Amino acid sequence: MGQQIFAYILHKDGVADDTALELITAANILNPDASITAVVAGSGAELDAVCRNMGSSFDTVWKIDNEALAYINAEVIRPMLARILPKESIVLIPHEHFGMDLAPGLSIKLDAVYLPDTFGLSGIEDGKLKAVREEYLGQVSTHVLCDISKGAVISVRPGSFKADENRKIDGRIVDKSEEALESVLPGEARRYLEIVAAEVGDVDITKSDVLVSVGRGIEDQDNLEIIFDLAKAMGADVSCSRPIVDAKWLEKSRQVGTSGQTVKPKVYMALGISGAFQHLGGIKGAPFIVAVNKNPKAPIFQAADVGIVDDILDFVPELTDRINEMKRVSY
Amino acid sequence: MKILVCIKRVPDTSENEIEVNRDGTDIERDDLVYSVNEWDNYAVEEAIQIRDKVGGKVTVVTVGEEEDEEVLRREMAMGADRGILLSDEAFIGSDGKGIAAVLKAEVEKGNYDLILTGAQADDGAGQVGGMLAAMLDWPYASLVNLIEVVDDKKIKVGREIAGGNQEMNEIDLPCVLSIQTGINEPRYVGIRGIRKVASLEIPVHTAKDLGIAADIVGESGSRTKRLDYFVPEPGEGAEILEGSAEEIIDKLIELLKAKGGIK
Numbered sequence: 001m002g003q004q005i006f007a008y009i010l011h012k013d014g015v016a017d018d019t020a021l022e023l024i025t026a027a028n029i030l031n032p033d034a035s036i037t038a039v040v041a042g043s044g045a046e047l048d049a050v051c052r053n054m055g056s057s058f059d060t061v062w063k064i065d066n067e068a069l070a071y072i073n074a075e076v077i078r079p080m081l082a083r084i085l086p087k088e089s090i091v092l093i094p095h096e097h098f099g100m101d102l103a104p105g106l107s108i109k110l111d112a113v114y115l116p117d118t119f120g121l122s123g124i125e126d127g128k129l130k131a132v133r134e135e136y137l138g139q140v141s142t143h144v145l146c147d148i149s150k151g152a153v154i155s156v157r158p159g160s161f162k163a164d165e166n167r168k169i170d171g172r173i174v175d176k177s178e179e180a181l182e183s184v185l186p187g188e189a190r191r192y193l194e195i196v197a198a199e200v201g202d203v204d205i206t207k208s209d210v211l212v213s214v215g216r217g218i219e220d221q222d223n224l225e226i227i228f229d230l231a232k233a234m235g236a237d238v239s240c241s242r243p244i245v246d247a248k249w250l251e252k253s254r255q256v257g258t259s260g261q262t263v264k265p266k267v268y269m270a271l272g273i274s275g276a277f278q279h280l281g282g283i284k285g286a287p288f289i290v291a292v293n294k295n296p297k298a299p300i301f302q303a304a305d306v307g308i309v310d311d312i313l314d315f316v317p318e319l320t321d322r323i324n325e326m327k328r329v330s331y
Numbered sequence: 332m333k334i335l336v337c338i339k340r341v342p343d344t345s346e347n348e349i350e351v352n353r354d355g356t357d358i359e360r361d362d363l364v365y366s367v368n369e370w371d372n373y374a375v376e377e378a379i380q381i382r383d384k385v386g387g388k389v390t391v392v393t394v395g396e397e398e399d400e401e402v403l404r405r406e407m408a409m410g411a412d413r414g415i416l417l418s419d420e421a422f423i424g425s426d427g428k429g430i431a432a433v434l435k436a437e438v439e440k441g442n443y444d445l446i447l448t449g450a451q452a453d454d455g456a457g458q459v460g461g462m463l464a465a466m467l468d469w470p471y472a473s474l475v476n477l478i479e480v481v482d483d484k485k486i487k488v489g490r491e492i493a494g495g496n497q498e499m500n501e502i503d504l505p506c507v508l509s510i511q512t513g514i515n516e517p518r519y520v521g522i523r524g525i526r527k528v529a530s531l532e533i534p535v536h537t538a539k540d541l542g543i544a545a546d547i548v549g550e551s552g553s554r555t556k557r558l559d560y561f562v563p564e565p566g567e568g569a570e571i572l573e574g575s576a577e578e579i580i581d582k583l584i585e586l587l588k589a590k591g592g593i594k
């Protein structure tokens with residue numbers, strides 16, 4: 001049997017997030033015999049729908065129903081989880097903006113070890129497991145040995161484990177709402193107000209077939225011109241990584257990534273982009289990815305179909321010239 | 332408002348190609364350029380802007396060794412009022428929880444209204460801020476990209492969530508926030524600025540000063556251990572184009588045409 005494993009289920013509009021079934025795969029790697037419990041918090045009919053749905057994949061579903069959870073606030077749910085989760089259990093949480101809000105503090109409250117942003121796991125042996133993580137924005141990876149005998153909170157990188165869609169079981173739904181609330185003062189010290197929707201920009205990169213995407217490797221705002229010239233020659237739109245938006249060189253609506261737009265082009269040119277997972281997380285639909293980077297070890301080359309090791313400031317204008325030349329000849 | 336900003340000196344990923352050392356036990360540390368963690372620099376700028384608006388004092392703190400003092404000085408040159416170095420043999424090898432425990436002890440010596448950390452540092456963990464808040468039992472918000480001071484009891488914060496959307500919250504003081512890049516435009520710090528603060532004294536607080544038991548920090552307090560560093564092999568699909576610039580461009584144009592990349 002071993003330690004109990006819990007998976008925190010993200011959901012929206014009554015539908016569980018893709019990460020839900022990915023966490024089953026991760027849990028099975030840790031211990032194929034463990035019973036896996038889905039923890040689903042929310043309120044009303046939408047919550048019930050998610051719980052029913054999760055019941056066909058998880059052995060047990062813990063439902064936590066409370067009006068205060070209609071919009072999930074990590075400060076409210078954390079004390080509830082700390083109260084109901086058994087000592088020494090293993091808790092899997094997706095590593096995204098909500099997980100980053102919840103997980104580190106939860107590990108303290110449970111006195112469990114915290115393993116952040118893991119994307120590879122080994123089986124548990126003698127109360128220890130081996131995890132794979134990245135450091136330095138993905139430039140190097142490391143194996144971490146972790147003593148989980150006193151419990152663990154593990155945040156799991158979305159998309160890094162294949163969803164387990166084969167389980168068809170008749171899981172139990174257990175209502176934990178009352179127990180979760182008992183003598184817990186919900187985190188009233190932080191009050192959710194509203195969502196401010198992202199600004200709409202002049203181009204909608206989510207609709208583009210071809211994207212010429214630029215990263216910090218462009219070095220200077222004035223150099224952006226060569227990127228726009230290439231995009232024009234190719235008939236593409238220009239998108240970018242986060243530092244370009246942080247520097248206010250391009251508008252937020254052009255940012256690709258987990259905190260920006262999710263794009264589904266046919267061709268994606270990554271120019272001077274290192275390939276951090278938060279950037280790659282915004283590229284869907286398996287496009288043909290071309291990476292140009294002067295560092296041959298840049299992680300983008302692991303995601304790309306074709307790589308060119310070169311300085312974009314030299315390479316991009318040459319490529320543009322050749323495309324323009326070719327077009328002239330063929331007309 | 333009394334603000335404490337937690338900062339870390341890290342190898343600068345935009346200045347260095349980080350490589351694994353020969354036996355895979357660490358990264359290659361010779362000739363590395365170090366800077367203040369990018370996220371922390373935004374946090375210090377935000378603290379300075381808040382102080383300049385509502386008054387108060389900005390303190391920067393780091394858990395580190397002698398050479399880490401340079402980032403405290405840099406952020407003082409930027410406008411922080413004082414720096415504190417938390418340093419002790421016992422702290423070496425601490426994990427995120429150990430660092431948070433050291434910071435907690437320092438926080439409890441002061442009388443702060445607001446603690447800022449970066450959203451993440453060089454090992455991509457994003458853990459210290461949330462752990463510190465939980466240890467202090469203070470409210471926490473992560474990935475903050477907007478701060479508005481409401482009064483001396485509460486502030487309004489925006490959190491960056493998926494798709495460029497922003498989640499607005501009201502949060503009581505004292506609290507801990509982790510700061511996301513892009514919240515402001517950090518000011519430039521020149522050599523002259525750093526020279527100006529060169530002679531300011533930076534106090535060093537040790538485990539004894541802070542009343543920290545040796546077994547909760549350092550390697551002995553850590554339940555995780557790095558076994559090795561490595562660079563994964565390039566993905567199977569990644570074909571690196573080689574040859575003269577001309578040959579590479581010809582090949583690329585051919586591929587792009589085939590994939591519909593040139594209209």
Ligand SMILES: Cc1cc2nc3c(=O)[nH]c(=O)nc-3n(C[C@H](O)[C@H](O)[C@H](O)COP(=O)(O)OP(=O)(O)OC[C@H]3O[C@@H](n4cnc5c(N)ncnc54)[C@H](O)[C@@H]3O)c2cc1C
Pocket residue numbers: 137214215216217218219240241242243244255256257258259260261271272273274275276277278279282292293294295298310311312313344345450451474
């Ligand atoms: C919660 C969270 C959410 C995030 N969301 C996003 C997101 O939505 N989108 C996003 O992009 N990032 C996001 N990030 C940031 C992400 O972690 C990286 O910091 C970012 O993607 C790095 O951008 P970059 O590749 O342009 O810059 P860097 O990592 O600095 O890489 C620059 C690259 O350019 C190369 N280079 C430099 N000069 C040249 C040259 N002259 N020619 C060729 N190559 C050159 C370098 O070798 C390097 O590989 C997020 C981070 C956090 C913590």
Ligand SMILES: Nc1ncnc2c1ncn2[C@@H]1O[C@H](COP(=O)(O)O)[C@@H](O)[C@H]1O
Pocket residue numbers: 336337338339368370371392393394395427430447448449450451452453454455456457458459460
């Ligand atoms: N050694 C340290 N000293 C002071 N603050 C730190 C230290 N390490 C991490 N932090 C803070 O915690 C944030 C998140 O770091 P991490 O949890 O390591 O990703 C950093 O941006 C800093 O604000």
